[in-house]
Amino acid sequence: xxxxxxxxxxGVPELLVLRLLSQREMYGYELVKSVRMVxxxxxxxxxxxxxxxxxxxxxxxxxxxxxxxxxxxxxxYYSVTPLGRERLERLSGEWDRVSAGVDSALGEAGHV
Amino acid sequence: xxxxxxxxxxGVPELLVLRLLSQREMYGYELVKSVRMVxxxxxxxxxxxxxxxxxxxxxxxxxxxxxxxxxxxxxxYYSVTPLGRERLERLSGEWDRVSAGVDSALGEAGHV
DNA sequence: TATACATACCTTGAATGATCAGGTATAGTG
DNA sequence: CACTATACCTGATCATTCAAGGTATGTATA
Numbered sequence: 001x002x003x004x005x006x007x008x009x010x011g012v013p014e015l016l017v018l019r020l021l022s023q024r025e026m027y028g029y030e031l032v033k034s035v036r037m038v039x040x041x042x043x044x045x046x047x048x049x050x051x052x053x054x055x056x057x058x059x060x061x062x063x064x065x066x067x068x069x070x071x072x073x074x075x076x077y078y079s080v081t082p083l084g085r086e087r088l089e090r091l092s093g094e095w096d097r098v099s100a101g102v103d104s105a106l107g108e109a110g111h112v
Numbered sequence: 113x114x115x116x117x118x119x120x121x122x123g124v125p126e127l128l129v130l131r132l133l134s135q136r137e138m139y140g141y142e143l144v145k146s147v148r149m150v151x152x153x154x155x156x157x158x159x160x161x162x163x164x165x166x167x168x169x170x171x172x173x174x175x176x177x178x179x180x181x182x183x184x185x186x187x188x189y190y191s192v193t194p195l196g197r198e199r200l201e202r203l204s205g206e207w208d209r210v211s212a213g214v215d216s217a218l219g220e221a222g223h224v
Numbered sequence: 225t226a227t228a229c230a231t232a233c234c235t236t237g238a239a240t241g242a243t244c245a246g247g248t249a250t251a252g253t254g
Numbered sequence: 255c256a257c258t259a260t261a262c263c264t265g266a267t268c269a270t271t272c273a274a275g276g277t278a279t280g281t282a283t284a
Contacts, residue, residue, distance in 0.1 A: 010122060012214060015214070015218075016214065016217055019217055019218055020217070035217070038213075038216065038217045039213030039214065039216060039217050040212075040213060040216065042209045042210055042212065042213030043210060043213045043214070043217075092218060095214065095218070097154045098154055098155060099211050099214070099215075100152075100154065101150075101151030101152060101154030101155045102124060102127070102128065102151065102155070102207065102211070103211075104150065104151060104152065105128055105131055105132070105147075105150045105151055106127075106131055106204060106207070
C-alpha cells in the first residue's frame with residue numbers, strides 16, 4: 001500500500017497557505033479545499049500537509065490561531081501576522097525568481 | 113555542519129537536465145554550469161544533484177551515455193532518447209500546470 | 225435505530241529528493 | 255611544486271511530503 005507519489009515542489013505549500021490566509025482568515029479543513037479550487041485542481045494538498053504547515057508557521061510567529069466553536073464543532077482560524085507577511089513577500093519573490101528561471105530554460109530550449 | 117538548506121522544488125532538476133540535453137548533448141560538469149547560466153543564477157544545482165539525476169535517467173532509458181576522451185580527461189556525454197523526450201513532454205506539462213496553479217493562486221490573492 | 229457521509233481536528237511512518245561534504249584523477253598556471 | 259580548474263563519482267544526512275490512519279460531532283437517509 002504505501003505507494004507515495006513523488007512530491008513535486010518544496011516550499012510551495014507554505015507559500016500557498018500564507019497567500020490564502022493573507023486574503024482572509026481560514027481554518028485548516030477549509031484550506032485543504034481552497035487550495036484545490038484556487039489552483040484549478042492542479043495542486044492538491046492533503047490534511048497531512050496542511051496541518052503541519054499551519055503548526056509550523058504558528059510556532060514561527062507567522063500565524064496566529066483563534067479557536068471558534070461553530071455548530072458544535074470547533075474550528076481553528078488562522079490569520080497572518082506582520083511577520084507572516086514578510087515571510088510571504090520573501091517566499092513569493094523566491095517563487096517568482098525560480099519559476100522565471102525554469103521558464104526561461106524551457107523557453108530557450110524550445111525555440112529550436 | 114549538516115545544515116541542509118530546504119529543497120525548493122521536486123522534479124525540477126530532472127526537467128532542466130532533460131530540457132538542456134534535448135538541445136544538444138552535454139556532459140555532467142558542463143550541465144552544472146549550464147543550469148546556472150540558463151536560469152540566470154536563479155537555480156544552482158551542484159554535482160551532487162546532477163550526477164545522480166543523470167545516472168537515474170540513464171538507468172530509466174531516458175538518456176544514453178557516450179564516453180569521449182578530450183584533452184586526456186574523459187567526458188561522459190549524454191543525449192536524450194525518444195523515451196526521454198516523452199518524459200520531457202510529461203514533466204514539462206506538469207510543470208506548466210503546477211506553476212500556472214501557483215501563479216493563479218498568487219494572482220487571485222493579490223487583487224484585493 | 226443504524227449507518228453512512230461530511231465536517232473538523234490531529235499524528236505517525238515511510239518514501240523520496242536534495243544537499244553537503246567528501247573522494248579520485250588529470251591538466252594547466254604561477 | 256603548489257594551486258586551481260576540470261571532470262567524474264558516492265555516502266550520510268536531512269527536510270518535505272505523502273498515505274493512512276485515528277478521534278469526534280453533526281446531518282441525512284434508509
